[in-house]
Amino acid sequence: xxxxxxxxxxxxxxxxxxxxxxxxxxxxxxxxxxxxxxxxxxxxxxxxxxxxxxxxxxxxxxxxxxxxxxxxxxxxxxxxxxxxxxxxxxxxxxxxxxxxxxxxxxxxxxxxxxxxxxxxxxxxxxxxxxxxxxxxxxxxxxxxxxxxxxxxxxxxxxxxxxxxxxxxxxxxxxxxxxxxxxxxxxxxxxxxxxxxxxxxxxxxxxxxxxxxxxxxxxxxxxxxxxxxxxxxxxxxxxxxxxxxxxxxxxxxxxxxxxxxxxxxxxxxxxxxxxxxxxxxxxxxxxxxxxxxxxxxxxxxxxxxxxxxxxxxxxxxxxxxxxxxxxxxxxxxxxxxxxxxxxxxxxxxxxxxxxxxxxxxxxxxxxxxxxxxxxxxxxxxxxxxxxxxxxxxxxxxxxxx
Amino acid sequence: xxxxxxxxxxxxxxxxxxxxxxxxxxxxxxxxxxxxxxxxxxxxxxxxxxxxxxxxxxxxxxxxxxxxxxxxxxxxxxxxxxxxxxxxxxxxxxxxxxxxxxxxxxxxxxxxxxxxxxxxxxxxxxxxxxxxxxxxxxx
Numbered sequence: 001x002x003x004x005x006x007x008x009x010x011x012x013x014x015x016x017x018x019x020x021x022x023x024x025x026x027x028x029x030x031x032x033x034x035x036x037x038x039x040x041x042x043x044x045x046x047x048x049x050x051x052x053x054x055x056x057x058x059x060x061x062x063x064x065x066x067x068x069x070x071x072x073x074x075x076x077x078x079x080x081x082x083x084x085x086x087x088x089x090x091x092x093x094x095x096x097x098x099x100x101x102x103x104x105x106x107x108x109x110x111x112x113x114x115x116x117x118x119x120x121x122x123x124x125x126x127x128x129x130x131x132x133x134x135x136x137x138x139x140x141x142x143x144x145x146x147x148x149x150x151x152x153x154x155x156x157x158x159x160x161x162x163x164x165x166x167x168x169x170x171x172x173x174x175x176x177x178x179x180x181x182x183x184x185x186x187x188x189x190x191x192x193x194x195x196x197x198x199x200x201x202x203x204x205x206x207x208x209x210x211x212x213x214x215x216x217x218x219x220x221x222x223x224x225x226x227x228x229x230x231x232x233x234x235x236x237x238x239x240x241x242x243x244x245x246x247x248x249x250x251x252x253x254x255x256x257x258x259x260x261x262x263x264x265x266x267x268x269x270x271x272x273x274x275x276x277x278x279x280x281x282x283x284x285x286x287x288x289x290x291x292x293x294x295x296x297x298x299x300x301x302x303x304x305x306x307x308x309x310x311x312x313x314x315x316x317x318x319x320x321x322x323x324x325x326x327x328x329x330x331x332x333x334x335x336x337x338x339x340x341x342x343x344x345x346x347x348x349x350x351x352x353x354x355x356x357x358x359x360x361x362x363x364x365x366x367x368x369x370x371x372x373x374x375x376x377x378x379x380x381x382x383x384x385x386x387x388x389x390x391x392x393x394x395x396x397x398x399x400x
Numbered sequence: 401x402x403x404x405x406x407x408x409x410x411x412x413x414x415x416x417x418x419x420x421x422x423x424x425x426x427x428x429x430x431x432x433x434x435x436x437x438x439x440x441x442x443x444x445x446x447x448x449x450x451x452x453x454x455x456x457x458x459x460x461x462x463x464x465x466x467x468x469x470x471x472x473x474x475x476x477x478x479x480x481x482x483x484x485x486x487x488x489x490x491x492x493x494x495x496x497x498x499x500x501x502x503x504x505x506x507x508x509x510x511x512x513x514x515x516x517x518x519x520x521x522x523x524x525x526x527x528x529x530x531x532x533x534x535x536x537x538x539x
Contacts, residue, residue, distance in 0.1 A: 134480070145422075146448035147505045149414045149533060150493055151478060159476035160495055167474075167517035212477035256454075262446050262504065264497040267473065 008106040009237035009244040010396070011116070012048025012230035014040050015358050018194040018346030021224040022127030028224075033067050036226050037122040038079050044118070044228035049240050055230075056114030057086025059105040061097045061121030061350040065136060066128035086114030094140055095297060097121075098353025099383035099392040105231050106247050115236060120228035123348035130222070141259055141386060155219045155300055157259055157387045159211035161268045162302040166213070168268075169317030173213045177204045178323050179301035180217045180343050186330070187340025189370035192355075194223045194346030218301045220347035227354045229361075234399065245364045248378065249286070249395035251279025259387050270310035273382055276391035277311050280380065284395040288312060291395070292376035293335040293363055295356035297383040299342045299349075307388060308336055311380075330373045338363060338371045353383035353392070360396045402432030403468045404524045404537075406509060411530045421451050424463040429532040434523050435463040436502055447502050468523035469539075470498040475508065475515040496521060496536055506536040513538035 021028040021036065028036050045052060058080075060073045069075055073090045082088075086108040091100045098121065105119035125133060134153055141157060142148040165171060181201050187193035199217060207216035237244040253275035260267050273296075281288060288311070296311075298304035305319035313334050314322045322328060328336040339345040339359035342352060360379035362368045378397045384390060418426050428435035437449035441458035452459055473495040492508040492515050508515045509524065519538055526533045 142505065143448045144414060145416050149412055149416070150505060150507050151413060151491065152493055152505065153478070153480070156476055156478055156493060159478075160474040160493070163476060164474035164495075164517060209477070209479050211479065260495065260503060260505070262448070263501055264473070264503050267495065 006110065007234040008109045008231050008247045009234045010229055010247070010357070010361050011232050011237045011240065011242065011244050012044045012046070012050070013228065013358055013361060014043035014047055015192055015227040015355060016040060016225055017192040018223045018225040018348060018355070020126035020222070021124045032069070033063060033072070033122045033124050034069060034076055034079050036124065037076065037120065037228070040122070040226045041080055041118060041120055041228045044120070044230050048116070048230040048232070049242050050116060050230065052081050054116050055082050055118055056084050057105060057108040057117035058082060058084060058088050059101045059108070059117065059119050060090045061101045061354070062090040062092030064123060064125040064128070064350065065132065066125040086117060092350070094385035095349060096353060096383045096385045096390060096392045097350045098355070099357070099381070099394070100353070102229060102231070102354060102357055102394070103250065103392060105229070106250070109231055109233055116230060116232040118228055118230055119354060121351040121354060122226040123350050124224045126222045126224050133222075147259070153211065155214065156211045158300040158303050159214050161306060161387065162213055162300070165268055165302060165306065171317065171320055174201060174205065175320035175324065176301045176305055177201060177218055178320065179304045180204045182323060182328065183337065183341045183344030186338055186371050187344025190340050190345055193340045193344055194221065195340070195344050214300055214302070217343070220299045220342045223346035223348050225346065225348035225351055225355065227351050227358060229354060229357060238399065243365050244399065245361050245396050246399055247394055248397040249280040249282065249284030251276040251283065251393045252391070253279070254390035257389050259389065267387070268306050270306055270388035272391040273307050273310040273384065273388055274312065276393040277380060277382060280393040280395045284378070284397065286378065286395065291378050291380045293338060293360065293373045293379045295337060295339060295359050295379060295381045297342070297352060297356060298337065299347055301343065303388075304337060304341060307382065310388070330371050335373045338368065338373060353381070356381045356383065357394065357396065364396065364398050401465070401467070403434060403522070405432060406524050406526050406535065408526045408528055410528060412528050412533050416531060416533070422449050425449055426532065428463060428465070429525050429534060432525060433465040434468055434525070434534060436466050436500060437461040438464045445500055445502050447504050466502070466523065467499050470496040470521055470523070472515055472517060472519045472521055473497050473503065474517055494521070494536060506534065509535050509537045511537050
């Protein structure tokens with residue numbers, strides 16, 4: 001267990017509602033990435049009770065290929081007038097990118113290279129050519145010579161998971177699709193959600209197929225967002241008098257496969273999720289039962305079910321029953337993705353991890369309104385890449 | 401034993417980068433065989449072929465023909481693809497466990513049989529105007 005004095009705290013934050021920034025009806029229409037993110041970063045620094053002179057490091061998520069401006073981290077550092085003795089860089093590795101920016105920023109503080117660091121990023125790609133985005137996705141989730149020629153997109157792998165799960169555990173698509181109904185129900189209470197309108201199970205089932213068995217509402221939509229978290233030492237946070245949360249544990253695990261192992265095995269057990277979460281929880285000096293809420297990176301309905309089972313929250317094959325019983329709602333015993341998750345809050349992929357951490361902070365500080373979990377003290381966040389081949393997990397807690 | 405060959409009038413969606421290392425695999429496809437890189441040191445078979453054995457880091461391989469027979473582990477039908485894949489959309493993709501204990505991703509050619517989990521299938525070689533590739537069909 002880390003000594004209290006060594007802990008890193010999230011001291012400030014700002015996040016924009018997820019939506020399509022390039023649509024004329026969006027509040028951020030007509031602005032470029034650096035213009036939008038500058039204002040978000042300034043808000044977060046102000047929220048932390050700091051000024052630009054206090055910031056020693058800035059870790060950005062790598063922009064999607066739709067962003068024209070390159071050298072974005074150093075460019076933004078000048079836009080914000082920062083001078084940094086700690087790192088200024090962009091980080092990237094598929095779905096863990098957002099969590100990785102946070103992890104590096106926290107490490108900078110922990111290593112003493114920064115008193116305060118930013119973890120931030122923007123995704124503004126909804127106006128880009130969907131084919132380019134899809135082509136990039138296809139090349140990222142398969143061997144470009146032996147798998148990508150089949151045209152499997154990232155969500156296609158989750159669809160493979162889904163059919164396997166349905167066959168192996170005799171579970172229906174309807175049961176799994178309830179994840180979307182729950183996600184939208186929660187998203188209606190989240191002011192930064194992309195999809196704040198509820199849907200019925202029938203509406204989910206009636207959508208056109210995308211990657212069968214999954215239809216339009218069971219896979220993530222394109223969404224833009226911008227977010228900045230400010231981290232610093234817990235000692236500094238305590239001195240500030242402002243509300244804060246702490247990073248109590250952290251874990252990472254890569255299972256050594258890319259999308260799937262080339263030898264037969266269990267494709268849907270997601271062992272990296274279990275290993276990373278266990279490391280994070282152990283480092284926090286806790287057990288799984290001590291965690292009050294879970295923000296789990298889950299682009300598709302099936303992903304939320306699989307990762308919840310992988311973590312050991314429910315026996316395998318029973319995640320949908322737990323969902324149907326309301327156990328994963330804020331009022332349940334194991335609240336999962338109270339933000340609305342990727343299907344309700346939205347999924348700007350590179351920064352989804354930062355949005356997940358943001359939700360845990362909102363919950364722990366009691367700011368989650370109608371989706372508030374009763375008096376939570378600890379939350380677990382995961383983000384992943386591939387087919388949960390690697391997981392980065394953080395335990396976030398209230399100061400004790 | 402040669403695998404069945406199917407003529408597809410379509411170019412392969414992505415240009416294939418044949419290398420000095422993986423040349424035997426592509427040569428094998430041209431000759432009607434699906435060759436598995438098999439480590440000379442530890443016997444581990446891998447696909448796609450890897451330049452270093454993921455089991456023992458040896459760099460010498462035998463290229464052993466697979467029977468092509470396997471079972472469908474899972475499947476999906478892809479309805480959305482970029483234009484370069486367009487002519488192949490929608491397409492059924494399958495994860496196959498071969499008899500040789502190798503798992504791979506493939507397209508399932510439509511032949512009137514469903515590709516449900518647990519269905520026996522076999523690999524076929526597909527001929528394209530720009531070269532060869534592979535797919536699978538239900539048997």
